[in-house]
Amino acid sequence: MNKCGFVALIGRPNAGKSTLMNSILGEKIAMVSQKANATRKRSNAIVMHKDNQIIFVDTPGLHQKEKMLNQYMLEEALKAIGDCDLIVYLAPVTDSLEHYEKFLEINNGRKKHIIVLSKIDQVSQEKLFKSIESYSKYADKFEALIPVSIARKVGHEDLLDTITKYLDVSPYLYDPEDITTEMIRDIYKEFIREAIFENVSDEVPYESDVLIDKIDEKKGIDHIKATIILSKDSQKGIIIGSGGNTIKRIGKAARLKIEHLSGKKAFLELFVSVKKGWTTDKKFLEEIGYK
């Protein structure tokens, strides 16, 4: 009698959702960044736990929707709530209850949820207990509250056991050998975007995207061509850097992530192209997959 179901990871940007998903999977497939709003699309990880299959759906996070791209990102999170069997709501232990209350409003009792208090390595025991206590006010709203630290690898087993408890008996939906239903090109795209977030600051990462033009799988080495899309001409110099230094660093960082996942050598060729104001260009957003 195995269980199987979809679990949406919901929480504000930077709560640690992507980190948690990667850490549970033990493979890195979702991008993690110190900067908020790095995750744009839903992605998933298929995790086998004691013969049960949990499909985690990582989301861009709940946030205000000013820009069209942000609006898309919020909708992605809402869709994940609609499609899942259970929500894991991530709250950094230092957050006030305000974010959680907003989530309660959005979810409106539609789906059951477990609260994960994340980043507990950042506070004292005393602060942790205080935080747990503050959530007890809403004890009738959530199924369980689990403190987790990815940095200290605390809470995983407990979380997976608890999730399993709230899933239904069901045949596996995916091959237990698979780790994700993502296309490899979507994962590579996220690796390059993550490398951009790591290497350039200010608005450039937010106003850039990546298109994978070609993946040529050759014996012993994969040849990947990708284009970095920017929204202003002035961003070109920033991405390329003096003597091409920045784009070289981006390319190297992304290549290492790709090689780590594929277990193979990779040759990554990066191009740069400017598409003025793309983050508010509905047609172009659709063209590159934000439908």
Ligand SMILES: Nc1nc2c(ncn2[C@@H]2O[C@H](COP(=O)(O)OP(=O)(O)O)[C@@H](O)[C@H]2O)c(=O)[nH]1
């Ligand atoms: N100290 C600490 N930092 C964490 C933990 N989990 C995530 N982070 C950091 O929090 C930041 C945001 O993480 P990310 O997974 O991208 O958040 P997301 O926007 O919710 O997907 C990153 O810099 C992570 O390294 C944790 O358990 N402890």
Ligand SMILES: [Mg+2]
């Ligand atoms: Mg994320």
